[in-house]
Amino acid sequence: xxxxxxxxxxxxxxxxxxxxxxxxxxxxxxxxxxxxxxxxxxxxxxxxxxxxxxxxxxxxxxxxxxxxxxxxxxxxxxxxxxxxxxxxxxxxxxxxxxxxxxxxxxxxxxxxxxxxxxxxxxxxxxxxxxxxxxxxxxxxxxxxxxxxxxxxxxxxxxxxxxxxxxxxxxxxxxxxxxxxxxxxxxxxxxxxxxxxxxxxxxxxxxxxxxxxxxxxxxxxxxxxxxxxxxxxxxxxxxxxxxxxxxxxxxxxxxxxxxxxxxxxxxxxxxxxxxxxxxxxxxxxxxxxxxxxxxxxxxxxxxxxxxxxxxxxxxxxxxxxxxxxxxxxxxxxxxxxxxxxxxxxxxxxxxxxxxxxxxxxxxxxxxxxxxxxxxxxxxxxxxxxxxxxxxxxxxxxxxxxxxxxxxxxxxxxxxxxxxxxxxxxxxxxxxxxxxxxxxxxxxxxxxxxxxxxxxxxxxxxxxxxxxxxxxxxxxxxxxxxxxxxxxxxxxxxxxxxxxxxxxxxxxxxxxxxxxxxxxxxxxxxxxxxxxxxxxxxxxxxxxxxxxxxxxxxxxxxxxxxxxxxxxxxxxxxxxxxxxxxxxxxxxxxxxxxxxxxxxxxxxxxxxxxxxxxxxxxxxxxxxxxxxxxxxxxxx
Numbered sequence: 173x174x175x176x177x178x179x180x181x182x183x184x185x186x187x188x189x190x191x192x193x194x195x196x197x198x199x200x201x202x203x204x205x206x207x208x209x210x211x212x213x214x215x216x217x218x219x220x221x222x223x224x225x226x227x228x229x230x231x232x233x234x235x236x237x238x239x240x241x242x243x244x245x246x247x248x249x250x251x252x253x254x255x256x257x258x259x260x261x262x263x264x265x266x267x268x269x270x271x272x273x274x275x276x277x278x279x280x281x282x283x284x285x286x287x288x289x290x291x292x293x294x295x296x297x298x299x300x301x302x303x304x305x306x307x308x309x310x311x312x313x314x315x316x317x318x319x320x321x322x323x324x325x326x327x328x329x330x331x332x333x334x335x336x337x338x339x340x341x342x343x344x345x346x347x348x349x350x351x352x353x354x355x356x357x358x359x360x361x362x363x364x365x366x367x368x369x370x371x372x373x374x375x376x377x378x379x380x381x382x383x384x385x386x387x388x389x390x391x392x393x394x395x396x397x398x399x400x401x402x403x404x405x406x407x408x409x410x411x412x413x414x415x416x417x418x419x420x421x422x423x424x425x426x427x428x429x430x431x432x433x434x435x436x437x438x439x440x441x442x443x444x445x446x447x448x449x450x451x452x453x454x455x456x457x458x459x460x461x462x463x464x465x466x467x468x469x470x471x472x473x474x475x476x477x478x479x480x481x482x483x484x485x486x487x488x489x490x491x492x493x494x495x496x497x498x499x500x501x502x503x504x505x506x507x508x509x510x511x512x513x514x515x516x517x518x519x520x521x522x523x524x525x526x527x528x529x530x531x532x533x534x535x536x537x538x539x540x541x542x543x544x545x546x547x548x549x550x551x552x553x554x555x556x557x558x559x560x561x562x563x564x565x566x567x568x569x570x571x572x573x574x575x576x577x578x579x580x581x582x583x584x585x586x587x588x589x590x591x592x593x594x595x596x597x598x599x600x601x602x603x604x605x606x607x608x609x610x611x612x613x614x615x616x617x618x619x620x621x622x623x624x625x626x627x628x629x630x631x632x633x634x635x636x637x638x639x640x641x642x643x644x645x646x647x648x649x650x651x652x653x654x655x656x657x658x659x660x661x662x663x664x665x666x667x668x669x670x671x672x673x674x675x676x677x678x679x680x681x682x683x684x685x686x687x688x689x690x691x692x693x694x695x696x697x698x699x700x701x702x703x704x705x706x707x708x709x710x711x712x713x714x715x716x717x718x719x720x721x722x723x724x725x726x727x728x729x730x731x732x733x734x735x736x737x738x739x740x741x742x743x744x745x746x747x748x749x750x751x752x753x754x755x756x757x758x759x760x761x762x763x764x765x766x767x768x769x770x771x772x773x774x775x776x777x778x779x780x781x782x783x784x785x786x787x788x789x790x791x792x793x794x795x796x797x798x799x800x801x802x803x804x805x806x
Contacts, residue, residue: 185266216258220246245435260757291326329371337365414438421747437742446731446771453774454724462708474721478665483672484628495530500597583637613643615715656680735767
């Protein structure tokens with residue numbers, strides 16, 4: 173009871189309405205019916221005047237609501253002596269705010285949870301071992317921080333303790349704790365295990381991973397969907413219809429009470445509450461999936477998406493070249509790889525790093541190399557165990573040997589090797605296709621996307637090889653950033669979604685109808701220009717986002733349809749004089765509650781989406797852990 177009264181303090185009009193109802197009941201019980209009528213009627217008139225003032229303010233701001241119906245419903249019921257019905261309408265109006273707040277809190281539970289879990293305080297260690305608590309925003313790069321057991325890592329940093337076990341589920345979706353060792357990178361938002369650890373900050377709070385997610389969530393919470401503004405405009409014809417029906421019932425019957433009986437059931441809560449609640453529910457559920465939708469209007473665009481374009485590297489693929497095979501002309505493949513890696517370890521090229529990593533995977537030490545010379549964009553020369561080794565592109569090695577090297581398999585890049593002036597073989601590398609990419613393309617087509625595109629600056633043959641594996645409909649290769657923007661702007665059918673992960677994707681993400689950034693790796697420029705940020709390293713979340721958008725729109729329309737249909741039905745019944753004003757007012761309360769509860773269905777996946785999640789899990793296993801968690805939460 174105490175909590176209920178405390179909550180009532182936030183809604184004074186609800187409390188006032190209940191008090192007036194109590195006073196009216198006491199007066200009627202004492203035989204003072206006239207006094208009860210005057211007390212309740214006076215209160216109802218005051219509420220109507222306050223509502224009218226708000227209506228005028230909204231009209232000046234360009235918002236068309238259903239306030240006129242509420243004002244006329246109160247006025248007509250008071251005029252014909254149905255003062256208890258007028259009080260019920262007052263309760264509906266005042267209680268609607270409380271009901272909306274409850275529904276909104278329930279709908280945005282996941283968004284609110286992210287905000288509540290944000291770290292606010294950090295523990296800084298000084299050189300003498302002293303500990304100082306400070307706001308997380310005051311942490312500087314290079315500060316040594318202590319993270320106590322089960323605390324949230326406050327900023328991105330490098331682990332200085334020997335080891336740690338962290339829960340990164342809020343960042344990666346992986347529910348199993350991850351073991352970290354000295355020198356490993358730690359992301360803010362991860363939850364420490366049972367042992368205190370030390371880290372050195374490598375980023376300010378505002379630039380850390382979890383705080384970027386928090387900023388996106390705050391932006392999402394402040395948005396208002398175009399669909400909700402459309403619901404405001406739907407109220408205009410509904411209001412005209414209700415007033416016309418009420419006036420017609422009065423004229424035909426000659427009974428003024430018919431006007432009141434019709435109007436008390438003509439205050440459709442779905443138009444002012446249900447649709448916003450549905451959108452909040454959709455945004456909250458997408459956050460649970462690791463998909464931050466910045467604007468609730470983006471959900472409407474997601475639902476209507478017909479073309480999806482993808483960047484290749486890091487989006488359709490893992491973005492990291494890997495050695496797939498070694499082809500030696502003479503001698504062993506392990507020897508060729510070791511010779512190549514011995515020279516490549518002095519190069520900063522990404523392909524060189526992949527070759528070195530492959531050679532070191534077996535644990536063997538690389539032979540020493542000296543007299544290293546790197547020719548930018550070509551290759552590296554050096555001496556290994558008395559042999560002259562040249563490693564690099566086909567053109568570079570052809571100049572060294574005078575022989576044309578063979579082509580690597582389709583879709584692969586070759587790092588060619590020459591030893592003592594003779595061609596020795598090549599190391600084949602490829603940026604592998606993500607395991608979930610083909611099933612994501614299939615899922616998008618099943619949900620209604622008509623065309624998928626690849627926009628990449630890579631070569632034509634590599635792009636087509638990846639597209640064939642992925643199931644992409646349209647391939648555009650060897651594109652500059654401006655070419656990608658032009659391709660998105662001219663793409664049909666629309667709306668067009670663009671998915672990318674790199675800094676060079678920022679312009680094309682901004683140009684698309686819906687820009688989606690794969691933000692798990694912290695590509696902040698792309699994330700800032702995108703409408704949707706996927707915080708997990710999982711491409712299948714793109715398809716899930718479209719499903720969430722469609723589910724949200726469907727639930728919102730259903731809520732409005734249910735509310736308007738039931739209200740119209742009740743109005744027609746009331747017009748025939750068989751629904752007393754007081755009963756009608758209580759029935760309208762039930763209609764409002766029904767619509768809001770229906771709108772809350774947006775926080776749960778639909779039957780088709782659940783089937784799609786199971787299908788993705790069966791095909792790749794990538795979504796299985798999150799799918800199970802969501803089923804439990806739902």
